[in-house]
Amino acid sequence: FGFSAVFDAGASQEAVFEGSGMRQLVELAIDGFSCTVFAFGQTGSGKTYTLMGPLTQSESRPAAPGLLGLMQRSFACLLEQSRSRGSDLALSASYLEIYNEQVRDLLSPGPPCALPLRWSKTCGFYVENQLSVDFDSLEAIADLLLQGSQRRRTSAHALNRHSSRSHALLTIHIRSRAPSACPSKQGTLCFVDLAGSERVKETGSTGELSVEANNINRSLLALGHCISLLAKPRGKRMHIPYRDSKLTRLLARSLGGSGITLMVACISPSSRCLSETLSTLHYASRARRVTTRPLANRVSREKLLQTLEEEIHALQLENLSLRQQLCLPRVPTRSVEVPGTPTRTGARPGWGGRYGPTGLHRFPLEGQEGVPAWPSLYGLLRDFVVENEQLRYGGGMHRTH
C-alpha cells in the first residue's frame, strides 16, 4: 500500500497535524473551498482520538494540550489566521450526528430529534433546520465541541469502552466579511468522525447495540460502494448511488464534487485485527484514487442580496406562523428599500424553514456596514432572527440562525 503519509503508534498528535496536510486544508477552507477530513477504521482504532484527542467528560478537566486532536489544532490555526487578517473572517459551527439513519442536531437544545435531509439544485444535499452557532474564540468552539460530543450517542462494547454509535459531522463555516471582498469567499471545513466498522461476533453486541452496529456497517458499505465507483476513471463511471444512505448523501460533495478531502485511515497495531486492518487499507487505497475538481465558493454581490431577501421572506413567513400557533397578535408587515434593488413587502408564499439551501442567514450579521446598500437588509434580517429565537425558545439562547 502507498499513502501520502503514515504515522506509527508513537507519533504525536502534533506530528499528525503537521504531516497529514491538515494545516493546508485549513488554509484552503479560508480561501473559499469546501474541505473535509474524515477518520475511518475499525472500532477502537483511534478515530475519535485522532480528531479530538482523549475524550474528557467535563470542562473542568480538559485534555493536556499535547494530546489535542486535529480539530482543536485546526480551530487554533483558523483563529490565528483570522486575527492576522484583522478579524475579517466570520466563523460559525454546526454539529450533527447520523444515528440509526436519522440526522440529529447535536447543538440544538432539548432531546435529539430527526431533521429532514433535503436536496437543492444549487447546493446539493443539506440538513433543514440545523443550527449554526457563531464563535470567535478557542474557548467558545471548544465548548461547542464538548457540548455536542457529550450529546453524541456512545456505548461500551468488548473492543471500546466509549464506542461512538453514530457518525458525527462538525462543520465550520468560514466567510470573509471584509466589505471590499466581493465576491465574498465562503469556505467550509468539515470534520467527519465515522462510527467504526465492527464484527458483531467480536464486539459481543446484542439488542440495541447490534441494531446500531448493523446500521453503522450498512452505511459504511454504502460509502465504500460510492468510493469504489468514484475511483474508476471518469469515462467508465456509472451512476454513483449517493442516495443509498444519509452518510453518502451528506458526503456527496466532498467525495466526488468540488471539495477537497483528506481521509485518515486508522488501524489497530494488534495482529488479531489483521483482517479488519487489511480491509481498512484497501478502502483507503480506493479512496486515494478518487479525484475531485476543487472549486472555491465565491458569491457575487447580486447573489448575496437575492439570498438575503429570500431568507428574510422565509423568516417573516415562519414567524407569522409561529405567532399564529402561539396565539400572539400579528405584527405589521415591514418593508425594506435597498438602492438598486426592487422593494418587496410581505411574505413570499412557498418559502419556509429556517435553513435555506445556502445557509447564509446563519452567519453573523454584523460586519457588513461598510457596504452602503446592505445595513437595512442586514438590520431587518437581524430583527427577524431575534424574533424567531424568542418565538421558538423564549429568547433564552444566544445563537445565530
Ligand SMILES: Nc1ncnc2c1ncn2[C@@H]1O[C@H](COP(=O)(O)OP(=O)(O)OP(=O)(O)O)[C@@H](O)[C@H]1O
Ligand atoms: N494514538 C493513540 N494514543 C493513545 N491512545 C489512543 C490512541 N488512539 C486511540 N487511543 C485510545 O484508544 C481508545 C479507543 O480510541 P477511539 O475511541 O478514538 O477509537 P474509535 O476508532 O473512535 O472507536 P469507535 O469506532 O468504537 O468509536 C480510547 O481510549 C483512546 O483514548
